[in-house]
Each structure stands twice: as structure tokens, then as C-alpha cells.
Amino acid sequence: MSLFSRLFTGLNIVILTLFAAQMGRAESATRIVSIGGSVTEIVYALGQQNRLVARDTTSSFPAAAEELPNVGYARALSPEGVLSVDPDMIIATEGSGPPATLDVLKQANVIYVEVPEIYSAAGVATKIETVGTALGKDEAAQALSARVTTELADAQRRATAAAGDHPKRILFVLSTQGGRVMVGGRDTAADGIIQMAGGINAITQFSGYKQMTDEAIAAAAPDVILAMDRGGDHGLTKTSMLELPALALTPAAQSGHLIRMNGLHLLGFGPRTASAVAELSTAIYGAAQ
Incomplete structure (x- = not known):
């Protein structure tokens, strides 16, 4: 050797x-x-x-x-x-x-x-x-x-079927502190769960979470606004949140389509992710027939 x-x-x-x-x-x-x-x-x-x-x-x-x-x-x-x-x-x-x-x-x-x-x-x-x-x-x-992999595959299959040929555009709002809206772009937990639930992330211009101008949010034209269900700035009532200048002109605000979910359940990507996919898909598209 x-x-x-x-x-x-x-x-x-x-x-x-x-x-x-x-x-x-x-x-x-x-x-x-x-x-x-x-x-x-x-x-x-x-x-x-x-x-x-x-x-x-x-x-x-x-x-x-x-x-x-x-x-x-x-x-x-x-x-x-x-x-x-x-x-x-x-x-x-x-x-x-x-x-x-x-x-x-x-x-x-x-x-x-x-x-x-x-x-x-x-x-x-x-x-x-x-x-x-x-x-x-x-x-x-x-x-x-x-x-968990089997459960997720089933949840995603059902979500894709629910979306059909018309997947909705989803805007994830992380924060509205001071009236400034911080949203989720690519390569985020929000982006991942939106796609798994059969939606399209309305924000693809950047990665991570960033503040956006009122004009840019309006141009994104989300069908649905998604946020975490928590206190603080997300303690706003549904009406107060949808009336924020940054959100008020979006199709989501005009139709009143705001979804709130527990943050860890929604964005945790742990053993309960299939449940999160199913809950979000149902909130976006309605219960499966």
C-alpha cells in the first residue's frame, strides 16, 4: 500500500x-x-x-x-x-x-x-x-x-383539482404595521404553501418578504388576501384590513376574500402540512364536492 x-x-x-x-x-x-x-x-x-x-x-x-x-x-x-x-x-x-x-x-x-x-x-x-x-x-x-408524504400527495391532488383551469392569485400579507404592507415573494414558506394549495403567488418580482407600494400591490391584482391569524397588527378587523389604502383597490378586497390561518400551521412545513394545504385550498376554492 x-x-x-x-x-x-x-x-x-x-x-x-x-x-x-x-x-x-x-x-x-x-x-x-x-x-x-x-x-x-x-x-x-x-x-x-x-x-x-x-x-x-x-x-x-x-x-x-x-x-x-x-x-x-x-x-x-x-x-x-x-x-x-x-x-x-x-x-x-x-x-x-x-x-x-x-x-x-x-x-x-x-x-x-x-x-x-x-x-x-x-x-x-x-x-x-x-x-x-x-x-x-x-x-x-x-x-x-x-x-406525511402520502398525506401531502393526496392533499395536493385535491387542491389541484379544486383549482381546475382557473387557479386564483393569492397575496400573502406578513405585516400591515403602520399601514405599510409587507408581502411574501418567491422562495418563502408563503409561496410554497400557496402553490401546494393550488394557488398562484401574486408576488413574483422578488424573493423573501418585503414592503410594497400601494400601486404595486394594486397592479398585482390578487383574488385572495392571505394572512396569519394573530394579534398585533393582524388584530385588525376584516373590514379595517381590507380598507387599508394598499389593499382596498385589489379584487380580493373588493370581493371581501380575506383568509386568516394559524401561522405555524400555515407556514411551518412540519407534520401537519397536508392539513394546512387542505384548509387553505378549501378556504380559497370552497369545500370539495
Whole structure:
């Protein structure tokens, strides 16, 4: 065997040994912090909630999760808050932060698992399997993933049939604070769920969530306005919201077609996504005949 081959083989052995050690630590982790509502839902769906010691603000389902200590909002975490519960593992959705906090957490003697956010049926399956692997519950995760994938395929088939040849244009409103409307563009959870429910996102000019002018929103001509059902600026009555200058001239406002749904259910892309697709499709197109 050449020197290169011996070095390569030795390196592989080291990598595999480190990987096995990390996996062993993961399977034995008993003090887990879950960051991201869908991550927490998956942990519960896999029956591993007894290993959780804390969760973030977005983790509101199931109701029992809200009894856990809250370490803050997923995108505005402090390292002190997360580490105060003495975790041996952190499972967090992609996009958690800020980056400075993640740097501290990843340097601590804690296993850090990042769960990808992909707003599709395949993305939900990947998310479930990633969490399952982190917990050392691959077999249970594969079974859950298969069930959820089947449910999603059925929900999407029904939604596509409901839309028929006339899919409606949907405007997702994230915020109306101060009368300024922030909407969802491409590559967002809102964009993904709208498409899965048989709709067309009315905003394709940009990616992410951004404020738009009244004129641009009117030009988008949405048939339906979709928003999260929550307090704060979304505590506006239906009439007050539809009378906002930015929305009032849209076909959706003129027909009174406003849909509100629970934010985590609608945008979480977790085990209940098929239910979200079915609920949104029904709200857009009416109950299946």
C-alpha cells in the first residue's frame, strides 16, 4: 500500500470514528433545545418530547410544548438564554440566529444540528428525517416521513383539482404595521404553501418578504388576501384590513376574500402540512364536492 493510500485510509478511519462518536452522543442526548415550531412538532410526533428541556417562541404546537422554558425567538436568540438550560443538543431550523449567537453555540460543548428549510413536500420529508437522525430514531422518522408524504400527495391532488383551469392569485400579507404592507415573494414558506394549495403567488418580482407600494400591490391584482391569524397588527378587523389604502383597490378586497390561518400551521412545513394545504385550498376554492 502506498503512503498516500495509507494516509487516505487512516483519515477515513478518523472521520468515521469521529462520526460514530458524534452519533453516539446524539443518541444519548437527553437535554435537547428545539428551535423552530416544526422541529418541536416533529420531536413530539416521534415521541421524544421527554428529552426536551426548552423550546423557542415559535414552538406553540402541541399545547404541551408551551409548558417548556422559552429561550426566545428563533431569529433573535441569545447564547446565554439557550445555554442557561444546560443543553447537550440543539436542533434548530435553518435561518435561526443571529449568526453571532450561532457561532457561540457551535463552539460550546453541545451538539448543534441544523434542519434545512425547503418549502415543498420533499422538504418536509427531509426535515422529518433530519430530526429523526439527530434523535437516533431513523426508523420511526422514515415511517413518519412516508405517512406525511402520502398525506401531502393526496392533499395536493385535491387542491389541484379544486383549482381546475382557473387557479386564483393569492397575496400573502406578513405585516400591515403602520399601514405599510409587507408581502411574501418567491422562495418563502408563503409561496410554497400557496402553490401546494393550488394557488398562484401574486408576488413574483422578488424573493423573501418585503414592503410594497400601494400601486404595486394594486397592479398585482390578487383574488385572495392571505394572512396569519394573530394579534398585533393582524388584530385588525376584516373590514379595517381590507380598507387599508394598499389593499382596498385589489379584487380580493373588493370581493371581501380575506383568509386568516394559524401561522405555524400555515407556514411551518412540519407534520401537519397536508392539513394546512387542505384548509387553505378549501378556504380559497370552497369545500370539495
